[in-house]
Amino acid sequence: MFHWYKYKTDLLKLQERYCKLMKSVYYIAIKNREKSDRLHEEADKVLRKIRKLEHQLLSIPN
Numbered sequence: 001m002f003h004w005y006k007y008k009t010d011l012l013k014l015q016e017r018y019c020k021l022m023k024s025v026y027y028i029a030i031k032n033r034e035k036s037d038r039l040h041e042e043a044d045k046v047l048r049k050i051r052k053l054e055h056q057l058l059s060i061p062n
Helices: 010-028 033-059
Strands: none
Touching (some): 010 033
């Protein structure tokens, strides 16, 4: 009922997007290798953003 109040962090959004992309890469690879490669490159970009954001969050002093 109160799902619209739930706040998703940028890190969580990127992780969910990466997961969806990798699943689609797996299923598309059977039919279309070129499209699968393009999606895999996009997933790699998202993974780099995730790692960069995690590094920034870990380097913030408490």
